[in-house]
Amino acid sequence: MKSWHYALLVFLGGCSFGILSTFVKLAYAAGFTMPQVSGSQVFCGTVIIWSIALFAKKIKITMLQAGKILGAGIPTGLTGVFYYQCLQTVNASLAIIFLFQFIWIGTLIEWVVYKRKPSKLKVISIIILLAGSLLAAGLISGNIQSISGEGAMWGLLSAVTFSLFIFLSGVVGKELPAIQKSALLATGSMITVFILFPPLFLFDAPVLFSLAPYGLLLGIFGVVLPPLLFSIGMPHVGPGLGTILTASELPVAVVLSAAVLSEHVGVLQWTGVLIILAGIMIGNKSSIQPKIIQPYELNSQG
Template sequence: MKYLLSVLMGAICYGILSTIVVTAYGEGYELGEVVGSQLLVGCILAWGFMLLTKWREKSRLGSRSGKASTANPKLTWKQRLFLMAAGTPTAITGLLYYESLRYIPNSLAIILLFQFTWIGVLIHAISHRKRPNGIVLLTLVILFGGTLLAAGIVEQGMSRFNWIGVALGLLSAVSYSLFILLSGKAIPSVHPAYRSGWMITGGMLLVFILFPPYFLINGLLLGNLLLFGFMLGLFGAFLPPVLFAVGVPHIGEGMTGILGASELPVAVLLSAVVLHEHVSVLQWIGVALVMLGVALPEVFKRIRRQGDNYTVSSLDS
C-alpha cells in the first residue's frame, strides 16, 4: 500500500502545478521567471538529496570496510552530459505547457498534455515498426472520445479555442512523450538520486540559456517569486521523481500509468475550485473516459493473467 500511495502522491503533485503557474502569471511574473525559479529550486533540492544519498552510502559501506560502494559506480563526464541532455525535454515540456496557460484554460491545457498517452504509443509503434493491437486501438478510441468531451468541443465547438494555446499544449505532450522515452534509457543502472540531479541540471541550464536568470539579481526572487519557485520546484521538479523512484519498481509500469492518471482530475478540480473555471458535467465524463483509457490496457493484462493462472491450476488439478 505504501508504494501505491507513493506513486499516487507523485501524480497529485504534478496535478497542482498548473494552478500555481496561473496564480504566478496573475501576479505579473513571466514564463522564464516561473520556469527558471522552479528548476533552480528543484536543482538545489535534487543535489541536496544526491549528496545525502552519497553520504548515507559511504556511511553504510565505507566507514567500516574503507571501500567505496560499487552499487553506483562513479559517473563519467560522458554519462553526465548524456543525463543532462535527457533532462532537457522536461524543461521544454514545462516551457510549452506553462506558455499554453496564457492562451487556454487550465482545464484544457492539462487535457492536451495528457495526449502524451497516445503520442507515446504512436512513437513506440513507429520506432519498433509494430502495428498496435486491438486493445491499444480501443484504448486510443476511448482516449480521443474522452478528450473531445473533456475539452468541451462537443458542447461549445472549436471556435472558442485559441489555436496558439492548443498547439503549445499538444507540443508539450510530444515533448513529455520524448522525456518518458529518454528517461527510461538514461543509464538506468545508476541510482535515481544521481540520475535526477544531473537531468534537472540539464533542464535548468537550457532554460537559463533561453531565458537568462535576471531574477537572481534584480530583486524579484526576494518577493513572491521565491514562494512560487519553491512550490513548483518541490511539487514539480523534486518530489514526483523521488516518489516514483520509490514506488514504481514495486508496483510496475502498468499500475503506475493508472495511478499517474490521477494528475488529470486533480488539475481539473483545482481549475474549478481555485481558478473558478467552468467545468461541466459532460467535461467530467470526458475526464473519466480519459482515465478509463489510461487504465484499460492494464485491466486487460490482469484479466488475461488471471485467466492463464486459472487454466494452469485447472490442468494441475
C-alpha cells in the first residue's frame, strides 16, 4: 500500500468520528437516552467487527496481550459516554470544539510518557488552538452564559479519553492484524459501557428494534471504522501527520450540525474552526514524518 493510502485511511477515520454527533442528536430527538445510545453503539459495532474478524486473518496471542488491548478499549468506551453526555446539554457544533482539545492534551501525554518537552512551535500552535477554540465556541462574542458548565466538563473529559485512545492505538497491539486488534478494542469498549450502564434495552424488543438503526450507524462510524482505519494507518503516517489528518473530524461535525440539525454556525465560529486547523498544521509542520517510538524505546527512557 502506498504512503498516501495510509494517510487517506486516517483522514477517513477522522471523518467517521465527525459524523457521530449529528446521529446522536437525532437519536436524542427521537426520545432515546444516553445509556441507550451509547450501549447500542458499542453493541452493534462489536457484533459487526467480530463478524468480520471471524473471516479475517488472525494470529495467536497470549492472555496478557489480549488483556492489554482490551484495556486500551476502555478510553474508547469512556469517550463515547462523556461525549454523548456533553451532547445532552450542548450543541453538536460546540461539543466538537470541547472534544478537539485532545490536541493539546495529547501533547501533555507525549511530554509525560515520552519525556518530550514541546517545542516552541508546538507551544505556539497550542496557543493558536486555544484562541481558535474561544472564537469557535462563541466566547469572544459574549455567548459564555449560554454554555452549559456541565456540558463543558463532559466535553473536556471526552477530550482526555480520546487523546488516550489516539496514543494507545499507535503503541498497543501493533503486531496484530488490524481487524483482530479492532475487534478486541471494541470488546473492551463494550465491556466498559455495559459496566457503567447495564444494557437493559437488549431485553426490551420494541426499544431494541426502534433503536437499531441509530445503533448500526453509530456502531459503524464510531466503533468499526475509526479503530480499524487508525490501526492500519497510524503506525505508517506517525503521530504528527496523523494528528493533522484526524482534524477532518472537526469540519465534518460542524458542517453536519449546520446542514442536518440546523444549528447556527456564524462567521466567527467558522473563523475559529479555521484557526484551530491552522494551529494543528503549524504545530505538526516539523513532524510530518516522525520516528515512531517502539515500546522498548519507551522503557529505555524510563
